[in-house]
Amino acid sequence: MAQKVLMKGNEAIAEAAIRAGCRHYFGYPITPQTEIAAYMAKKMPKIGGVFLQAESEIASINMVYGAAAAGVRVMTSSSSPGISLKSEGLSYIAGSDVPALVVNVQRGGPGLGGIQPSQSDYFQATKGGGHGDYRMIVLAPASVQEMASLTMKGFDLADKYLMTSMILADGTIGQMMEPISFEDAEVNTYEKPWALTGTNCQRKHNVVNSLYLKADELEAKNIERYERYAIVEENEPMWEEYMMEDAEYCVVAYGIASRVAKNAVVAARAEGIKVGLIRPITLWPFPKKALLAAADKVKSFVCVELSMGQMIEDVRLYTECKKPVSLCSRCGGMIPSPEEVLEAIRKAQKGEN
Amino acid sequence: MKTTQILIAGFGGQGILFAGKFLAYKGLMEDKQVSWLPSYGPEMRGGTANCNVILSDTPVGSPIITTPDVLIAMNLPSLQKYVDTVAPGGQIYVDSALIDVKVERTDVEVFYIPATQMAKDNEIPSLANMIIVGHLLQNQPELDFAGAKETVEHLVPPKKAGLIELNMKALNLGKDF
Amino acid sequence: MAVVFQKPKSLADVPLHYCPGCPHGIIHRLVAEAIDELGIEGKTIGVAPVGCAVMAYDYFTVDMIEAAHGRAPATATGIKRSRPENIVFTYQGDGDLASIGMAETVHAAARNENITIIFVNNAIYGMTGGQMAPTSLPGQVTQTSPYGRDVNHCGWPIKVSEMLATLEGPEYITRVAVNNVKNVLAAKKAIKKAFQNQIEGKGFSLVEVVSACPTNWGMTPQQALKWVETDMLPYYPTGVYKDRTAAKEAQE
Numbered sequence: 053m054a055q056k057v058l059m060k061g062n063e064a065i066a067e068a069a070i071r072a073g074c075r076h077y078f079g080y081p082i083t084p085q086t087e088i089a090a091y092m093a094k095k096m097p098k099i100g101g102v103f104l105q106a107e108s109e110i111a112s113i114n115m116v117y118g119a120a121a122a123g124v125r126v127m128t129s130s131s132s133p134g135i136s137l138k139s140e141g142l143s144y145i146a147g148s149d150v151p152a153l154v155v156n157v158q159r160g161g162p163g164l165g166g167i168q169p170s171q172s173d174y175f176q177a178t179k180g181g182g183h184g185d186y187r188m189i190v191l192a193p194a195s196v197q198e199m200a201s202l203t204m205k206g207f208d209l210a211d212k213y214l215m216t217s218m219i220l221a222d223g224t225i226g227q228m229m230e231p232i233s234f235e236d237a238e239v240n241t242y243e244k245p246w247a248l249t250g251t252n253c254q255r256k257h258n259v260v261n262s263l264y265l266k267a268d269e270l271e272a273k274n275i276e277r278y279e280r281y282a283i284v285e286e287n288e289p290m291w292e293e294y295m296m297e298d299a300e301y302c303v304v305a306y307g308i309a310s311r312v313a314k315n316a317v318v319a320a321r322a323e324g325i326k327v328g329l330i331r332p333i334t335l336w337p338f339p340k341k342a343l344l345a346a347a348d349k350v351k352s353f354v355c356v357e358l359s360m361g362q363m364i365e366d367v368r369l370y371t372e373c374k375k376p377v378s379l380c381s382r383c384g385g386m387i388p389s390p391e392e393v394l395e396a397i398r399k400a401q402k403g404e405n
Numbered sequence: 406m407k408t409t410q411i412l413i414a415g416f417g418g419q420g421i422l423f424a425g426k427f428l429a430y431k432g433l434m435e436d437k438q439v440s441w442l443p444s445y446g447p448e449m450r451g452g453t454a455n456c457n458v459i460l461s462d463t464p465v466g467s468p469i470i471t472t473p474d475v476l477i478a479m480n481l482p483s484l485q486k487y488v489d490t491v492a493p494g495g496q497i498y499v500d501s502a503l504i505d506v507k508v509e510r511t512d513v514e515v516f517y518i519p520a521t522q523m524a525k526d527n528e529i530p531s532l533a534n535m536i537i538v539g540h541l542l543q544n545q546p547e548l549d550f551a552g553a554k555e556t557v558e559h560l561v562p563p564k565k566a567g568l569i570e571l572n573m574k575a576l577n578l579g580k581d582f
Numbered sequence: 583m584a585v586v587f588q589k590p591k592s593l594a595d596v597p598l599h600y601c602p603g604c605p606h607g608i609i610h611r612l613v614a615e616a617i618d619e620l621g622i623e624g625k626t627i628g629v630a631p632v633g634c635a636v637m638a639y640d641y642f643t644v645d646m647i648e649a650a651h652g653r654a655p656a657t658a659t660g661i662k663r664s665r666p667e668n669i670v671f672t673y674q675g676d677g678d679l680a681s682i683g684m685a686e687t688v689h690a691a692a693r694n695e696n697i698t699i700i701f702v703n704n705a706i707y708g709m710t711g712g713q714m715a716p717t718s719l720p721g722q723v724t725q726t727s728p729y730g731r732d733v734n735h736c737g738w739p740i741k742v743s744e745m746l747a748t749l750e751g752p753e754y755i756t757r758v759a760v761n762n763v764k765n766v767l768a769a770k771k772a773i774k775k776a777f778q779n780q781i782e783g784k785g786f787s788l789v790e791v792v793s794a795c796p797t798n799w800g801m802t803p804q805q806a807l808k809w810v811e812t813d814m815l816p817y818y819p820t821g822v823y824k825d826r827t828a829a830k831e832a833q834e
Contacts, residue, residue: 223445
C-alpha cells in the first residue's frame with residue numbers, strides 16, 4: 053500500500069485528476085475551492101499540462117467544452133455561484149455528448165450566499181441546473197480519500213458514458229485534511245472517434261453540436277441519450293450501508309452530513325435504538341434499490357442534509373412514500389451537530405416524525 | 406479505543422493551523438486515524454482562526470468538533486467562546502501572556518503557559534503556538550513527545566530547514582515549562 | 583479543358599441557407615480558399631457561432647464545433663490549448679462577438695491566444711429577424727430601435743477593431759469589407775494572413791469583415807452594398823489597426 057499523507061480534500065481532487073490523466077484545467081477563483089486551481093497552476097506546467105485561469109466561469113466551462121470536444125481529459129472546478137454561471141456550458145456539453153469532469157465545492161446560497169459549507173445545490177446537480185433534458189453523473193465524496201477516488205472514477209464514467217461527471221463536495225470536505233494514499237490506479241482509455249482532431253483529409257468531418265432544428269431529430273437524439281442514461285442508472289449507483297442489518301430506523305445522508313450522522317447513529321445505538329445509515333455515494337444515479345429495500349424493513353427514515361430539504365424529495369420518491377421521512381437539516385453554512393441528529397433519531401423512534 | 410478532539414483557537418497569524426497540522430501529522434505518524442479542519446474565509450486574515458484536530462484509534466466520524474477534549478486558547482475571545490464547550494475532565498491550555506483571566510470551571514484541567522512572552526524572550530516570537538504544543542505533548546496522555554522532531558521535519562519544507570531547530574526549541578521550552 | 587474556377591475543397595457541396603444577396607457566402611468562400619491555399623484543411627478545426635452562421639458547421643468540410651452564444655473564443659481556446667498543432671478559427675457575428683461574447687473576445691485577445699477570428703459585422707441581429715446590434719449605427723432603424731438608434735438611450739456602437747488594437751496582447755487586428763471586388767480581394771488577403779499568423783505561432787488574429795444584411799436592412803442587395811459604402815464604412819473604416827510583426831519590422 054502506498055504511504056499515507058495528509059492532504060486537503062481540494063488538493064486530493066487535483067492530484068487525483070492528474071493521476072487520472074487529466075492535463076487540462078480551466079477555472080476561475082472562488083472560495084472554498086481555490087486550492088484546486090492553485091494546485092493545478094503549480095503542477096500542470098511541470099508535467100506538460102495546461103492550467104489556464106479564464107476570465108469568468110462562463111469562459112472556463114466553454115474552454116472545457118472545446119477541450120472535451122478535442123478529445124482530451126479536461127476539468128474545471130468551482131463553488132455554488134460559479135456553478136450557476138457554468139450551467140449554460142453544462143447543458144451544451146450534455147447536448148453535445150462530450151465527457152468532462154466538473155467539481156462543485158458547495159457553499160451556502162442562494163445568491164452570493166456565504167462561503168461556509170452547504171449541500172444546497174443538490175437540485176441543481178441532480179435535476180439539471182442548465183436547460184433541456186439532460187443528466188449528469190453526480191458523485192458525493194464523504195472523505196478526503198473519496199475526493200480522490202471519486203475524481204478518478206468520475207473521469208472514467210464521463211468517458212464511458214459521454215457525460216459530465218460532477219463531484220458534489222462541500223466546503224468542509226474541500227478544506228479538511230485527512231490521511232490519503234494514492235494507489236497505482238489503472239486508467240482506462242477510451243477511443244474517441246468523434247473528437248475534433250482535424251480530418252487529416254482522411255475522413256468526413258466531425259461535428260460536435262447540440263443544435264437540431266428538426267424537432268423529430270432532436271427528440272430522437274434525446275431518446276437515444278436517455279437510453280444511455282438508463283444504462284447508467286442500472287449499472288452505476290453507489291452507496292454505503294452502515295449498521296443497517298437489523299435497523300428499524302434509517303438515516304439517509306451524503307457527504308459531510310453523513311459523517312455527522314454516523315456519530316449520531318453510534319450514539320443512538322448506545323441508547324439501544326436500532327438505527328442505521330444509508331449514504332448515497334452517487335446522487336445521480338440515485339441508489340433507488342437500496343432505499344426501496346430499506347423502506348420494506350425500517351419503520352421510518354431521517355434525512356440529514358445541509359439544505360432546507362432537497363435530497364429528502366428523492367428519498368420520499370424512491371421509498372415510494374412507504375414510510376415516513378423526517379428532515380434534520382441546517383443550512384446557510386451551518387452544520388447540524390451529532391446531538392441534533394441524535395435528537396431527530398430519538399423523535400423518529402417515538403414516532404414523532 | 407480512544408478519540409481525542411483538539412480545538413485550537415486564536416488570532417490569524419498565531420500559527421493556529423500549523424499547530425493543528427503538527428498534531429494531525431503526529432497522530433498520523435503514530436498510526437492513528439486523524440482529521441484536520443480549519444476555519445476558512447476572510448476571518449482568517451487577522452481575525453479569529455480556529456482548527457479542529459481529531460486523533461482516534463477508530464475511523465473519524467464528523468471532523469467538526471462540538472465538545473473538545475482539549476482546548477488551546479491563544480487569545481481571550483477564543484477562551485470565552487469555547488471554555489464551556491470543553492468536555493468535563495478535558496484539558497485547557499491558555500496562553501497566559503495574552504489572557505489574564507482564569508478559568509472558573511473546576512471539572513477541567515487547566516494549564517497556564519505564558520507562551521507569547523516565552524517566545525519573545527527566547528527570540529522565537531512567532532512560535533508561541535509550538536511552545537503550547539510542546540506542553541500539551543508532555544501532559545496529554547494520548548500523545549507522546551517522542552517523534553516530535555520527525556513530525557517537524559515532515560512539515561517544514563526543505564527550503565526552510567532552519568525552522569526545524571527553532572520549532573524544536575519551542576517544543577522543548579513547552580515540554581520543560 | 584483547364585479548370586479556372588472551382589469550389590474550394592474546404593467548402594461543402596451543399597446549398598447554403600443564407601438569404602439572397604447575403605455576403606456570408608462570399609466570406610465563407612474566402613475562409614475556405616485561405617484554408618485550401620495554405621494546405622491546412624486536414625488540421626483545421628472551426629468554431630461556429632450562434633447567429634446567422636450557426637450552421638457553418640455544415641458548410642465547412644473541416645472538423646467543426648457549435649459553440650454557445652458568444653463563447654466561441656473560449657471554446658476555441660479549449661481546443662487550441664488541447665491541440666496546439668491544429669489550426670483553430672471562429673466565425674462570429676456582431677451580436678455573438680461584440681455583445682454577449684465581448685468578455686471572451688477581449689480576453690482571448692489579451693492572452694494573444696493563437697487562434698484566428700473571422701468577425702462578420704453587419705450592424706444587425708440577422709437570425710432573430712433584425713434587432714439592434716452592438717454595432718448598429720446611430721439612427722439606424724431596427725426592430726428594437728424602431729425610431730432609430732438613440733445613442734442617448736442605448737449607447738454608441740462599438741468599434742471592435744479600434745478597441746482591440748489598444749490591447750498589448752493581439753498580433754493582428756484588421757478591418758476589411760466585401761462590398762466590391764477590390765475590397766473582396768483585400769479581405770481574402772487579410773483572412774489568409776490571419777491564418778498564416780496562426781501557423782507561424784504569432785497569436786491572436788482578428789479580421790473584422792464589414793458585411794451587409796439586405797433582408798433585415800430592408801434593402802435590395804445593390805442598395806445594401808451602397809449603404810455599406812455610404813454609411814457603414816465611414817463609421818467603420820477599413821485598415822490594419824494592429825500588426826505587431828509589421829510594426830516591429832518597421833522599427834528595425
